[in-house]
Structure formats: C-alpha cells, structure tokens
Amino acid sequence: MVFCNIDMSPPSPAGPCAVVIFGASGDLTKRLLFPSLYNLARNKLLPEDFAIVGVARSEKSDDAFRSEMNENIHQFATAGVDEELWHWLEGRLYYLSGNFDDPATYSQLQQKLADIEDKHGTGGNVLFYLATAEDYFAKIVSLLGEAGLVREEAGHWRRVIVEKPFGHDLESARTLNREILSVLSESQTYRIDHYLGKETVQNILVFRFANGLFEPIWNRNYIDHVQITVAETVGVEQRGGFYDHTGALRDMVPNHLFQLLALTAMEPPTAFNADPVRTEKAKVLEAVEPLSEQDVLHQVVRGQYGEGTVAGKPVAAYRASPKVAPDSNTETFVAMKLAIDNWRWAGVPFYLRTGKTLPKRATEVAIQFKQAPFALFRDTPVECLTPNFLVVKIQPEEQISLQFSAKVPGPAVRMNGVQMDFSYKDFFGAAPGTGYETLIYDCMIGDAILFQRADNAEAGWKVVDPILKTWASHPPADFPNYAAGSWGPRPANALIERDLRYWHLYD
Numbered sequence: 001m002v003f004c005n006i007d008m009s010p011p012s013p014a015g016p017c018a019v020v021i022f023g024a025s026g027d028l029t030k031r032l033l034f035p036s037l038y039n040l041a042r043n044k045l046l047p048e049d050f051a052i053v054g055v056a057r058s059e060k061s062d063d064a065f066r067s068e069m070n071e072n073i074h075q076f077a078t079a080g081v082d083e084e085l086w087h088w089l090e091g092r093l094y095y096l097s098g099n100f101d102d103p104a105t106y107s108q109l110q111q112k113l114a115d116i117e118d119k120h121g122t123g124g125n126v127l128f129y130l131a132t133a134e135d136y137f138a139k140i141v142s143l144l145g146e147a148g149l150v151r152e153e154a155g156h157w158r159r160v161i162v163e164k165p166f167g168h169d170l171e172s173a174r175t176l177n178r179e180i181l182s183v184l185s186e187s188q189t190y191r192i193d194h195y196l197g198k199e200t201v202q203n204i205l206v207f208r209f210a211n212g213l214f215e216p217i218w219n220r221n222y223i224d225h226v227q228i229t230v231a232e233t234v235g236v237e238q239r240g241g242f243y244d245h246t247g248a249l250r251d252m253v254p255n256h257l258f259q260l261l262a263l264t265a266m267e268p269p270t271a272f273n274a275d276p277v278r279t280e281k282a283k284v285l286e287a288v289e290p291l292s293e294q295d296v297l298h299q300v301v302r303g304q305y306g307e308g309t310v311a312g313k314p315v316a317a318y319r320a321s322p323k324v325a326p327d328s329n330t331e332t333f334v335a336m337k338l339a340i341d342n343w344r345w346a347g348v349p350f351y352l353r354t355g356k357t358l359p360k361r362a363t364e365v366a367i368q369f370k371q372a373p374f375a376l377f378r379d380t381p382v383e384c385l386t387p388n389f390l391v392v393k394i395q396p397e398e399q400i401s402l403q404f405s406a407k408v409p410g411p412a413v414r415m416n417g418v419q420m421d422f423s424y425k426d427f428f429g430a431a432p433g434t435g436y437e438t439l440i441y442d443c444m445i446g447d448a449i450l451f452q453r454a455d456n457a458e459a460g461w462k463v464v465d466p467i468l469k470t471w472a473s474h475p476p477a478d479f480p481n482y483a484a485g486s487w488g489p490r491p492a493n494a495l496i497e498r499d500l501r502y503w504h505l506y507d
C-alpha cells in the first residue's frame, strides 16, 4: 500500500505588513480580531516587520489603546495569554482617532503609516480591515482611494477586507460592488464570511474531492435530499438595533447557509485556487431555481420567538429585547426548501433552516441517501429500513458521522441504526481559535480562496431577493409563532414532513 508523504511543516509567516482596523473599539475587533491576531502571533504566522493601526471615533492615545487592548486580550484570548508574546504585539499597536467620513482622517492615516513603515519595516504593504457598520464600507473605500492609500505600486500590496453584511438585498449588493470596484480591483477586495474560516467548513471540499469513496455517489442517483441546519441557542441579546432591521434571512442565509450549500453542491473546481473554486460556487448558486411569489408562500417559513426556556433558563420574547420594536415583524427563524436545477441535483430537495433561541446549538449538513430495496427483509422481523445519513457536523461538535444499519447480535434478523464518527478533536487535537485567523492570514499572503468574489455575493442575494419582496407585501399574521427553546414554528416541520421526510436534528 502506498501512502504519500504529508507535509507537516508549519506554514511560513506572512511577509512584512501593517494592518489597519477601521472600527478598532468595536465588538468585532475586541472579541474576535485581536484574539485572532494574537493567535497568529502565537502560531508564528505574523512577520517580525509588523504593526497594527486602530482607527475609530473616540479620542485616545496609542498608550490608552494599548492598555484597552491589553484588557481585551486577557478577557477574550481563546487559550490564555503569553505575556512576552503579548508584549511583542502590544509594542506594534497604534491608534488614530478620526471620523470615517472625514478626508482628514485619511491624510493623517497616510502619515501614520509612513512613520510606522520607517519604524517597523512594514514594506508599504497594508491590509485595511473594515470592521464597521455596512453603511461605511463604500465611503471608507472611496476616501482610501482619494487619499491614494489603496494604490498598489511595484513591490507592495494594498488589500481591503470587507465585513458582512454585504448589502441588504440584490440591488444594494450590486451597488456596493460597483462602488468598491470603482476604487479597488477585484484582487484587492476580500469579502469576508467567517463561516469559511471554520476548519469543518473548509473540510467539506477536502472530504468531497480528496476521497474516491464519496464523490461518485454525491448526486441525484444516490442522494435523497440534503438538510442544512444552523441552530443557535442565543437570542438577539444586545444586538436588537442591528438585528431588528436585518432579520434571520438576511443575517444568515445569503452568506453562511449558502456557503455551506455551495460547498456541498458545487462541481469539482479545475484547481484548488481562488478563481476556479469561486467560479464553481457562483455556478451552483446561479442554478438554484428562482422562487416565485407562490413558491415563497409555500416553500419558505418564517418565525419569531416568543418567551420560553432555553437550557433551563427563561428567555424573554424577541419583541421585549432592547432596541427591538414592541410590534416588530422581524423574523428570528427561517426554513426553506430549494431546488438546484442542474444535472447533478435535479429532483434532490435542499432543506435549509436557521433560527435563534432553538433548543440546541448545532450547525450541520445532513445528507440522506436513497433507501435500499426492502424486498430481502420482507419475511423477517424487520419492519422497515432506516435511511443512511452522512452528517457533517460543523459546530459545536466538529465531526463527520456516517449512520447506517447493522445487525443486532443474536439468532433473529434484527437491525439497529449505528454510526461511525470521525472527530476532529480526537484525531487532530483541538486548536482553539476564533475562525478569523486563517482568513486574516490568507489575506496577508494574497490567497482569496476563502473569500467571496463579487458574483458570489450577488448570487446569494439573487436567491433571497424574491423572499424579501414577497414577505414585504405579506406581513406575518402570527408573530410570535414559536416559543424560545422549541425547534421553530410548526410549519417548518410541515415543510419537510409533507414530503415524507424529517428534520435530522429534532429532539
């Protein structure tokens, strides 16, 4: 038997660069970006010639920013803090106070970056991270352009990571792409979706295309249907101001759920590179059958949680959350049935659902295979065959499970459902992280494979747009329609059960 050598040498540190974070005092920066940058330093993936500039409105000195980030890292680091390492990173932190709308901010930034380049040898390479509300994305890019800060000259690069949400419908996503691409080239633009930073999500590609076992049966001949669930136990918490004009559909579906769908359903790319992968992802989203108004009313279910109990703790209704309208019609749950109209998937339904305050935190892709014929067991005590499921568990468990039937030991022919599990933790050990590490590192080394291209972002909105339009003209009559701690509104079960199928996760 021949095994190929596996290169276990660690990746090299990124080349010299500075990272500028717009929104440096925000929640994302504190909880996720700084811990990620720290983890990159811990894993020796940051260059020695490195610096970070935080930009936000509040006035503070470099020293005040350093001590604020010092407190944050001790609160949010994913695996303890090595003080010496933190000291190394802290000495590379700078702060600029300024308004995102003000051109003066960008001339000051230019000066600051020049000083930093002299001091830290960052080589003129700059990653701008837009950790701000979406309303600022186009404005910041435009002012960066006017200040000449994103001009790439021989020998140095300038790249921009754009956070989510990328628009709030198809039209606004197209406008945002137009505005951004009037300043930046596509290769400078890194539209982030943090689901692509999750190892288990990336592994879908490897699992499908590096194993001769699964790909031959990964189609309508063998697969009965696919379920994609992103269940959260948390409610809207303190994010009512953002969430109440966003809702579960916009917040989760065109981005995170469609990443899972695209990786599960795409054709093999011609190479493991950014463009071939993103081309196949765009193609499969383009192949999702457009929903008519009738389809939306019949195939898409929305819900909003009322009061209830999650994990034994009482939860107030969504409408009672801070900064949420007391008569809000915003959905906190959505389920839908989609079809992909191509050669591989014709006739295979894709059921998707996501919601807040559900009984269990679980993100998974469950693939149900077609039943074996029953004929052989007709004269045995076996009453029916249970379907085979292949379940890719993304979080909190990071596993792949294959569920199949096995004979129960004994003289009679009886069978039971059993499963084979591969667990990331058991096999590779746990690597605590935020999921942003890979994404930031990839941007530093210029690898866009895990980022959305303009057409990927628009393709997601194209599927969702008819739902937004239909819902706008058909306000929900029954909100709140599920209790916090339940699996969503009843019609979400009817959506799949009328096809004589059942949600895989339902207990």
Ligand SMILES: NC(=O)C1=CN([C@@H]2O[C@H](COP(=O)(O)OP(=O)(O)OC[C@H]3O[C@@H](n4cnc5c(N)ncnc54)[C@H](OP(=O)(O)O)[C@@H]3O)[C@@H](O)[C@H]2O)C=CC1
Pocket: 022, 023, 024, 025, 026, 027, 028, 029, 055, 056, 057, 058, 098, 099, 100, 101, 130, 131, 132, 133, 134, 163, 164, 165, 194
């Ligand atoms: N928080 C999270 O968990 C996640 C967030 N995101 C996305 O990340 C982005 C940022 O979110 P989040 O960190 O929660 O937002 P916050 O509201 O917590 O932070 C906003 C930041 O922007 C600064 N800011 C706002 N307006 C201006 C202005 N006019 N001029 C200068 N600075 C300004 C604020 O500075 P100051 O405090 O000084 O006013 C603050 O640093 C959003 O696009 C969000 O959708 C994505 C995934 C998860």
Ligand SMILES: O=C1O[C@H](COP(=O)(O)O)[C@@H](O)[C@H](O)[C@H]1O
Pocket: 232, 251, 252, 363
């Ligand atoms: O982008 C978002 O994602 C989170 C869920 O992310 P996860 O990594 O915890 O699965 C969601 O809670 C939030 O509403 C949304 O904006």
